[in-house]
Amino acid sequence: MILHHENHSLKDLHTFGLDVKARYYLVYHNEEELKELLNGTLIRQHSLLLMGGGSNLLFLKDYDGVVLHSAIDGIQVAEEDNEQVLLKVGAGVEWDALVAWSVEKGYGGIENLSYIPGDVGAAPVQNIGAYGVEFQDVFVRAEGYFVDSALPFSLNKKECAFGYRDSIFKKELKGKVVVTQVWIRLSKQPRFLLDYGPVRSAVEDLGSINLHNIRKVIVAIRCSKLPDPKEAGNAGSFFKNPVVPLAFFQQLQAIHPDVPHYELAGGMEIKIPAGWLIEQAGWKGRQVGRAAVHQKQALVLVNLGGATGKEIYALAESIQRDVQQKYGILLEPEVNVLA
Ligand code: EPU
Numbered sequence: 001m002i003l004h005h006e007n008h009s010l011k012d013l014h015t016f017g018l019d020v021k022a023r024y025y026l027v028y029h030n031e032e033e034l035k036e037l038l039n040g041t042l043i044r045q046h047s048l049l050l051m052g053g054g055s056n057l058l059f060l061k062d063y064d065g066v067v068l069h070s071a072i073d074g075i076q077v078a079e080e081d082n083e084q085v086l087l088k089v090g091a092g093v094e095w096d097a098l099v100a101w102s103v104e105k106g107y108g109g110i111e112n113l114s115y116i117p118g119d120v121g122a123a124p125v126q127n128i129g130a131y132g133v134e135f136q137d138v139f140v141r142a143e144g145y146f147v148d149s150a151l152p153f154s155l156n157k158k159e160c161a162f163g164y165r166d167s168i169f170k171k172e173l174k175g176k177v178v179v180t181q182v183w184i185r186l187s188k189q190p191r192f193l194l195d196y197g198p199v200r201s202a203v204e205d206l207g208s209i210n211l212h213n214i215r216k217v218i219v220a221i222r223c224s225k226l227p228d229p230k231e232a233g234n235a236g237s238f239f240k241n242p243v244v245p246l247a248f249f250q251q252l253q254a255i256h257p258d259v260p261h262y263e264l265a266g267g268m269e270i271k272i273p274a275g276w277l278i279e280q281a282g283w284k285g286r287q288v289g290r291a292a293v294h295q296k297q298a299l300v301l302v303n304l305g306g307a308t309g310k311e312i313y314a315l316a317e318s319i320q321r322d323v324q325q326k327y328g329i330l331l332e333p334e335v336n337v338l339a
Contacts (some may be wrong), residue, residue, distance in 0.1 A: 002037065003027035008259055010067065014054025015117055017233030018309050022067035025101060029071045029092075031145070031180055038150035039176070042066055049338065050178060052119030055095065056126060056235050058337045059308040070121050074181055082306055087142065089182050091121025095128070103211045108190020109138040111211050112199075114218040117229065117236070120181045125169040127162045131218055132196040136162035140183040142169075147176055164271075165240055165334055197221075225297040233303030234294065238316060239274040239331040246270060252327065256280070261275075274331050275299035279324050291315040313337065 008025035011017060024042055028034045029165060037043055047065035051057065072090035075098060079086040085107050089098055099114050112133040122128075123135045124142050136157060143154045161168045169177070192209055194200035206213040227234050244252075247271040253259055262271045278284065278298035285295040289305035293315070294300040301312055316333065325328050 001029075002033045008067075010051075010059065010063070013069075014051070014057050014059070015229035015233060015235055016054075016058055016060050016303055016309070016312065018303065018307070018312075019230065020059040020062050020065045020309065022065075024066040026066060026068070027069045027071050029073075031072075034070075034145060034178060034180060035150045037068065038145060038147060043068070043147065048175060050121075050175075052091070052122040053117055055117035056335050058235060058309050058312060058333075058335050060313055060337065060339050062200055063338065064294055064317075068178070070119070070178070070180065072121075078183070078291050080188075083187065084188050085188060087186065088182050089120045091119060091144070091179050091183065092184065093120045094118075095120055099215065102186055103215045106211065107186035107188060108192070108211055109133075109184070109186040110135075111190075111214045112193055112196075112218055114215045115222045118183050124160060124162075124167055124179065124182060126165055129165065131146065131199055131221075132193045134164075136160070138184040138186060140185050142183070143180050143181040144177050144179040147178060153177055154256070164243070185261045226300060227294055227296075228289070232294075232305075233307070234300050235335045237274070237299045237334050238301045239278075239299060239319075241271050241274050242277075242329050242331060243269050244329065245272050248328075272329070273299070274323075276332070277329060278319055279326055279327050281319070281322050283319050283322070288315045288318070294320070309338075 005025040008022050010020050010022055026037060028037055034155045043066055049063055049065060049067045051069050053334050062301045070092040074090040074093040075093060076088045078088045095118050096115055098120055099110050112131040114126060116128050116130060122236055124139060128135045139157050141154055141156050145152055192214060194203060202217040203209050203213050206216065243264060246268050259278050260273050264271055270274055275298045284298040286293050290304045291312040292302050292304050294302050301315060303312060320331050
């Protein structure tokens with residue numbers, strides 16, 4: 001049955017823990033319920049926000065429209081052979097429950113994406129990534145419905161136009177479709193990716209390289225750096241890591257020889273950790289009102305308790321201005337800011 005709430009508090013439904021309300025909060029459990037909602041008047045007459053686990057949103061005020069949440073459940077094995085397995089996963093499944101399930105079954109490919117908050121439906125939108133793996137590496141197709149017509153769509157990997165924390169769902173299709181099912185391919189003979197930071201040595205310290213140990217290490221690394229939203233509201237990385245042309249990077253490196261960096265596009269572009277820029281600019285651990293820059297990872301902004309979205313955004317803007325002045329780089333928010 002569709003759940004329908006009015007003037008509904010979103011405080012416990014998104015990870016920044018802000019005290020905001022949605023004019024309408026609707027939850028559907030299957031495709032039929034979704035189609036009924038898309039064909040109804042509420043969604044047609046109001047602005048629409050799709051919200052999964054709410055782990056990448058910053059509300060600057062109450063949401064004067066419809067917040068739509070998928071509770072479509074289910075992890076199904078659609079096809080399998082000796083090497084691979086094709087899974088069809090409901091958009092409402094919690095992402096980390098899928099990772100835990102896959103590791104338990106011995107299916108590899110998403111273990112490095114352990115402990116990322118949020119639901120499966122948001123994974124292709126954001127092309128979630130961590131420790132050398134991106135969601136697009138396992139993605140096969142996304143299915144769902146157009147908001148305007150309530151007609152179904154199916155998009156393959158190429159059509160999703162994935163990029164770094166980017167996809168067609170954040171661009172041309174933003175607000176136009178609802179993802180209901182995600183298909184991914186995992187491997188029964190996984191190739192482990194351990195070359196990000198301390199991952200390999202930490203896994204080796206546990207005795208053997210296997211899915212369980214990789215998951216254990218990734219969870220431990222994330223817990224050591226990223227605040228638990230239940231203790232301090234946050235949305236993970238607040239900004240994207242900026243990508244700059246090689247010539248620009250070389251100028252920066254001449255002044256700051258220790259700047260960490262990763263080569264992209266065959267070395268013509270360089271990704272710089274925003275956390276490093278923010279820390280060097282002196283913001284790590286700084287508190288402004290009830291908003292703060294996390295002490296262990298400068299890329300994360302936290303709600304110390306009772307902050308407003310505007311307070312957090314004001315802090316983000318101060319950081320943006322300062323980093324731009326000091327380094328000539330404009331940091332772009334990674335979270336979806338709802339003004
Ligand atoms: N660094 C600092 N100071 C800081 C934080 C980072 O100097 O306060 C420098 C360090 O040199 C460190 C480097 O930045 O070696 C990279 O830091 P880290 O490994 O923590 O990763 P990140 O680049 O800050 C990205 C993702 C994270 C993801 C990690 C691990 C983005 C925007 N963020 O962070 O994703 O978990 O890599 O792969 O790409 C998220 O998207 O919400 C998220 C948490």
